[in-house]
Amino acid sequence: MTNRTPHTGSYYAATRQDTNDRPILKESIEADVCIVGGGFTGMSSALHLAEAGFSVVVLEAARIGFGASGRNGGQLVNSYSRDIDTIEKNYGKDLGKTLGDMAFEGGNIIRERIKKYNINCDYKPGGxxxxxxxxxxxxxxxxxxxxxxxxxxxxxxxxxxxxxxxxxxxxxxxxxxxxxxxHIHPLNLLLGEAKAFESLGGVIYEDSKVVHVERSEKPVVKTEHGQVIANYVLMAGNAYMAGLIPELAAKSxxxxxxxxxxxxxxxxxxxxxxxxxxxxxxxxxxxxxxxxxxxxxxxxxxxxxxxxxxxxxxxxxxxxxxxxxxxxxxxxxxxxxxxxxxxxTMSRLPQFGRLTPNIYYAQGYSGHGVTTTHLAGRLIAEAMKGHAERFDAFGQLKHFPFPGxxxxxxxxxxxxxxxxxxxxxxxx
The missing domain is CATH 3.30.9.10 (D-Amino Acid Oxidase, subunit A, domain 2)
Incomplete structure (x- = not known):
């Protein structure tokens, strides 16, 4: 029997409602979308895409919610780590308005998810x-x-x-x-979203660390024991991606x-x-x-x-x-x-973009991840459905390597x- 990665010794892990293990990927499979990372970015995207009829596979190196999504303060804080006035000042009123109009959407998505899928995650309003x-x-x-x-x-x-x-x-x-x-119990929110995703036919693999992403016309995501061939890939590992994509690691x-x-x-x-x-x-x-x-x-x-x-x-x-x-x-x-x-990130603003036309990434929420990850999931699903205007607006933000x-x-x-x-x- 393969040893499974335990959760961190947090209050959230001790009081999580779903203690099931997901299988380890040990074969070659195909999907419309392969998502690397089983945190809020990955699961929000997966659920939006499954609702839209895509076949989606999520690969998690450890356990669903093992990283920041299952360890954070559980607070729904609106807007971004650098506020809308900073975007207006550095990028102009038009982009400021576009991103400003989305700045409060993430919290609404969370409340919609809780209600639609009856997720018990101790939600309390007000911050x-x-x-x-x-x-x-x-x-x-x-x-x-x-x-x-x-x-x-x-x-x-x-x-x-x-x-x-x-x-x-x-x-x-x-x-x-x-x-x-x-505020919410973030791990129970995430696990509730995972259950909703699976109810729509989505598949999650745990203890399935990605070791290589082949950037081809039809990308191949390789794990230690299997692979996923997909039309689209989303890199959603955030701080736990371990340098898998060097050009992203340099700017975060x-x-x-x-x-x-x-x-x-x-x-x-x-x-x-x-x-x-x-x-x-x-x-x-x-x-x-x-x-x-x-x-x-x-x-x-x-x-x-x-x-x-x-x-x-x-x-x-x-x-x-x-x-x-x-x-x-x-x-x-x-x-x-x-x-x-x-x-x-250097700018404290999130990094959304594409490595190739069909390999997406979303990361770098700089401490405002609970709400912004849920916005990211909606925008990624919109983009993969052919409506990329809102996702691409974030691509206009410039990101530079840290000095030194x-x-x-x-x-x-x-x-x-x-x-x-x-x-x-x-x-x-």
Whole structure:
């Protein structure tokens, strides 16, 4: 019997509803579309394509949701890691409007999926951006005006008294509540989408690492023990693609982020922390994010390790940050601690495009992956159906290698992050 790759030791893996193993690819098969990567990008695309009648095969090197899609903070954060005003400034009003009109679509797709396929993933609406100082509060005021210009309503500015009513912490001076944000159990969402995909005839292989993609008129995707011959291929491995496509690896960098989850809290204590069950992220460059889970634990994440990987002790790394936010939890027991990598781009904007006319890629969400991956899936399906205008709009974004090449990109980026972290602390 072949040993199967285990999930990471996360709260999500421990509470996932689907514990089934998918088979390992050990033969040569054919499909309309072969998708490399069983995370949100791959599964969102697979489900959209299956709904459109394509025969689709998904190849996952480990387990469905093994990477960032099954390890993240579970927050539905609208727009992109660099907002629409940055796109307008660098690329003009026309492209800004095109991408701005799509900036809030991903969250709606997730809600549609939950409803259509009856996915139980602990969805709760509402997300707060929390400000430590006047500069951050001013930025939130501008962000509200920007998003409302693109028709995104449901935004509410919070003063010091109002945010104190929403978060039982005295570290913030205000914030903004996005009523169309929210949070989910990301691994259960992904597994629910996988089940929906399989119900439409889609096929998923796990422990089927891709070792080579033959870029021919009819691409061949080769694994360690089999292959898929397809009309179209989608590369959707993000930070876990391990240099399979060198030209993409040069323009992106894996970054680690870490999360802890407390023991189950007394229900009254859990509800007192965030009374309306919203999720929260602060406005610092290296931000913290947190929420209360469906079973009354505090899930708290933060920090960035450039180049990927985890600090020596995730619990020690995050305990001080959590206890500064919630002193009332000082000394609380952590039941779970884990890390995972997301993929950062130089511009902090996602990379969508084609390697050849029939080999697509989508990656580099730079910390805004939960919603943008779901948008990506819809756009990829549109493009493969012959309507590529929206997908190609993202192709107009320019992406450059990190300075210093692969050897020096980590220290150069870390120096920049240290600078911005100091600005956060000083309120500059």
């Amino acid at each position: 707060i951006f929390a400000a430590f100082n006047k500069k951050q509060m001013h930025a939130l005021t501008e962000q509200k005006a920007l998003w409302e210009r693109y028709g995104h309503t449901g935004l509410e500015l919070l003063d010091k008294q109002a945010i104190a009513e929403q978060i039982q912490s005295d570290v913030y001076i205000g914030g903004m509540l996005d009523h169309t944000g929210g 960098m894996p970054c680690g982020t870490q999360i802890v989850t407390t023991e189950v809290l007394d229900e009254s204590l859990a509800k007192s922390l965030i009374p309306n069950q919203y999720c929260v992220e602060d406005c610092n460059y290296k931000l913290d994010y947190y929420r209360v889970t469906a079973d009354n634990r505090l899930l708290y994440g933060g920090g960035v390790t450039y180049g990927g990987g985890d600090p020596a002790s995730i619990q020690a790394f995050l305990r001080g940050r959590m206890e500064k936010t919630f002193p009332q939890l000082k000394g609380i027991k952590f039941d779970y601690a884990w890390g995972g990598d997301f993929l950062l 090449g692969r050897l020096f990109r980590v220290p150069y980026t870390a120096i920049g992050a240290t600078y911005y972290g100091l600005r956060d602390k000083l309120g500059l």
